[in-house]
Amino acid sequence: MVSHVRAWAVSWIALVAGSALGAQADPADHPPAPAVALFVNLADTQLPSGTPSDIRKQMDLGRLPVLISTGSTTDVGVTANHNMSLDPGLSIDTHGSISRTRFAGFLLGDAPGTERGSGQATLHYSHDWFDLRTSPGFSAEGPEAGLRFGTALDNRIAISMPRGWDLAAASHLAQRNAAMTEGEAGRDGSTSLDLTRHLASSSSIGVGYSYGWNSPESAAVSSQRQVEVSANFAFLADVNCSAQYRQSLSADAPSRALDLGMDWDLMSQGFGGTRFKADLSLQHTDPDADLEALSGTANVGLAMKF
Secondary structure, eight states: OHHHHHHHHHHHHHHHHHHHHHTOOOTTOOOOOOSEEEEEEEEGGGSOTTOOSSOEEEEEETTEEEEEEEESSOEEEEEEEEEEEEETTEEEEEEEEEEEEOHHHHHHTSSOOEEEEEEEEEEEEEOSSEEEEEEEEEEEEESTTOOEEEEEEEEEEEEEOGGGEEEEEEEEEEEESSOBTTBSSEEEEEEEEEEEEEOGGGOEEEEEEEEEEEEETTSOOEEEEEEEEEEEEEEETTEEEEEEEEEEOOSSSOOEEEEEEEEEEGGGGTOTTEEEEEEEEEEESOTTSOGGGEEEEEEEEEEEOO
C-alpha cells in the first residue's frame, strides 16, 4: 500500500511538472532568478514521453516562486540569489542552494537520497570594450557515503575590438576530494579561446580553440584538444541559419562533427508565437574509416508560445 502511494506521488509530480514544462515554448525565455525559491529538477526518465528537455519554467506557490526544470537526476531543494552593485561597472552576484538528489528514488524506496549544498560568487566588471567575470564556488555532498567537498574556479574575459571583432577567453578549474555529482575524485580543467566577427543583419562568423584535461586519482591524466568554426546568418528578418564544424586534435580520440540549424519565426506569416525549427547533426568518429562510420541525427518541429 505504501509503495503504491509513493508511486502515485511521484507520477503526479512528474505529470504536473511535465505538463508545465511542455507549455514552455522557447528554452531561451528563462525567467530571472528570484531572491529565494523552491526548485524541482526532474530526471528525463520520470517525465511523460514527448516532454521537451533542457527547459525551465517558473511557477508561484502562494508568494513563493517554484522553479521547475529537467536534468539527468531528480532534485528538490531551495535556492537563494543576491546581487550587489558596487559601481556602475562592478557587481557581485551570489548564489546558494541546498537540495536532496534522487528524490524520486527516495520516495519509491529503490535508491537512497543524497543531500547536496553549493555556493558561488561572481565578480563582474564591465567597461566600454572590456568585460571580466571570475566565479569561485564550492559544493558538498553527503552524508550517506561520507561528507565530500569540491571547489571550482571559473574565469572569463571578453574584449571588443574595432571593425566588429570580439575576442573571448575562458578557463575552468575544479577539484574534488571524493567522487561527487560533478565527477570522480581528482582535478580537471579547461581553457578556451574564441574569435568572432560580427557582420550586418545580426550575422557572425567565428573560430575557436579549446583544451581540457582530467586528472582523476584512480587513473592517468587525459587531455582533449578541439578546434571549431561557426557561422550564423540571418538571411531574412525572421529566418536564422547556423552552422558549426568541430574537429578533435587528440590522437587517441579523433573525431569530426557538423551541426546545421534553422530557426524561422512565423509571425510575419500570421502565426504569432510560433517558430519552425530544424537541425541536423553529423559525427565521424574515425577519420580513416569510410562513410559507413558516419552517424547523425535530424530534428524538425514547431515551437508554440501561449
